[in-house]
Amino acid sequence: MGSFYKDGSTYRYKFIDHAGKTRKLNFGRNKPSSRERGYLDSNVTHLVSCRKNGCLIEPRVQSWLTEIHGSPVAKKLAEWGLIAMPGVSTLGEYLTWLFDQKVNHWKDAEGNAVWSPATERDCIATKNYLIEYFKEGRAIHSITPGDAEEWLQWLRSDATRSNRSAAISKHVKRVRSWFGFAARKKWIQENPFCHLPICTQVDRERILYMSPEEAESVIAHLTCDQHRLFFVLGRFGGLRLPSEVAELRWSHFDFDANTLRIPPAKTKARTMPLWPEIRDYAWSEFMAWQDDCSRADDYVIHRHRTINRDGKSVISNKIVAYMKQAMKLAGLEDFHKPMQNLRTSCENDLRLIVPEGRLTEFMGHTSKVAELHYRKTTKQEFANFASVRRMASEELECPQNSMDHKQDQHGPEMSIHGRENGFQESA
Template identity: 30%
Template sequence: MASKSIAKNGSVTVYVYVNGSRKKLRIGRVSKRQVESICVWLGRLESSRSTNEPVDKQTADWLNGIDDQLHQKISNVGLVLPRSSANLMDYVDGYISERSEVKQSTATVWRRTRNHLQKFFGPERQMRDVTLGDAKDFRRYLLSEKTGKRALSEDTTRRTCGIAKQFFEDAKDRGMLDRNPFKHRDIPTATGAGDKSREFFVSRELAERVMFALPDAQWRLMFALARFGGLRCPSEVLSLRWCDIDWENDRMIVSSPKREHHEGGELEVVPLFPEIRPYLDECYDLAEDGAEFVISRYRKFDSNYGTLLTKHIRQAKLKPWPKPFQNLPSTQETELAEEFPMHVVCSWIGNSQLVAAKHYQQVTDDHFKAAQKVGQQTSTRGCNG
């Protein structure tokens, strides 16, 4: 707990412990009531610092209400970060770099949000200066064409604002902010049922035409694994090893963090569908002796393979579709759902039935054609009756 000493001239010094070392803050001349109050608040900060727990709301409110001079003295002993260092981009960069426990894919998404924040707010913006109005403007910016490429979907915008909210909430928990500008009903962060407007069914005929446009055997296999195996690219496709292929039983072991909520953890046994086999055989014949990974030429997990696929599609004078790689497993799951029970399909694709319904399964033209046939049959039976 914080302790105090009072000099003969009435000047107050408060002592606190930070990382096991005794530190002193020269407060100056204040009333007895004020020094008692300061000791209480500093004691709370001391406790929060030693246990690495966020400060409570009352302490955060007090910390944000004091003047810069007292705040600087508190930061000098290491109880809080200095206000002058609460630069938005510096804080976000530090937040991401310190979270070494998160998956690479999560860090990649965080960095994407970080880049949006920097483009909108600039490199010098202080976190304390970001208002609710600024946060609303940021959301509108994401939904506009001003991001540099195209407007983000509603779901992606919500997810991006949710990550920004996470950054600011962490700063608030550490007593650097008294409010989170992204924590407001006008800035929704819960994702909905997905953006159905960007769904696209990649027919087998179209898939075959794309195959002819791809530059080499490994690219063709990457495409086949996603379209006919339902694997996510790059995470699951690039993680596939030759030892994961069960040639005799036509099965393969797929490894991905996305599947860790299933009974087998991150590993799932899925069929080696016959459409994949010729492309797999081709790559096997070309593989070097002792090769570990099925895809050996393209190993960068953070590359934008969707953009590269779009480029190859355009070179073949075909029209690119939205979310080029994401719509491949979506198409495969839609097809499988017509033939197998959903619990089996979800096990193979590596998602839940809820996620499948929201983000994977599509309504195709064949469904409408089938509905017309049912209607015609019903009409015929009615006339005959």
């Protein structure tokens, strides 16, 4: 409990904070009323107790903090660590602060930003949906679980472009994490989004397959060897585009042993066979790199590179735009999510010839991930299944004829019954 006193012509409020330090709030020449003094003393005492004991701030005190937001009193309380950091009380301020921390300050074990540029781009879409519905000036502690449910229903409506279940689940997952952090920091009473359901984040309808013939048609519409190699590494090598290809150097190729070492981008480094489709395009580019004395780097894809915010050399979106344009010219304008579905197409081709254990090692993911995100029955497999069923039906209808037409090493014209008669005559 604090006390009010007059220091000359200035009215002040003095109290002891959670660290045992004496703090003073200056009210100038305006004397607070008896009701205002009691209200301030009660709320500040509650804030000190919560900060000392790690308790949550009561709703009535949260309402008072909303009223004094931006005032000199609120700034002083934030400076002394009794309330949230300055500039994180409203939704817009909190999300701006959180994005700044994730991108510019917080680092992972390797010293990189917690959010990659691609992750930040996806999170911006979620942020925009929050701001569009709740508005920037909405106090974060005033968002209730009921408000969160209404926001979810709004996402599912036709008012947004992201009304697919997989996309909505990703938005909900991000928002639950963001407000969970605010709840752990004691900036809000509870996480209002924690009860929202997270459904499957896989849209099976958007898992597509590009046949080798269609891939050759796309390659024919690519006019640059670098663009062709970029496409082939994704379609016939299954590399993640563009992250793994961006880190690929000529030192990772072993043309004598026919192996290709994939540098770590999303998962750990791995080694896979240098498939013939990749070798044909990579060899010519490798010879061109050896003949070009002006190049100081050994990047496999050296065109359309840029420097990202972490100071790393990455592949720009220009090469992706050229690839999408070639797909459109090849009649594949409906080939959604080309970066992932090229890898999907490679996975579905290789699983027919490579054992499961080796395939997951080459592709850099588990069997569970492959079944959930990559595996898809192709048209050729449907045709093969139908052919096998037709042959099985014919054998069931004519079992005697199918047995008579089987041949062995005794001669192309001798059936099983003929072989038995021959054995009896020789005996």
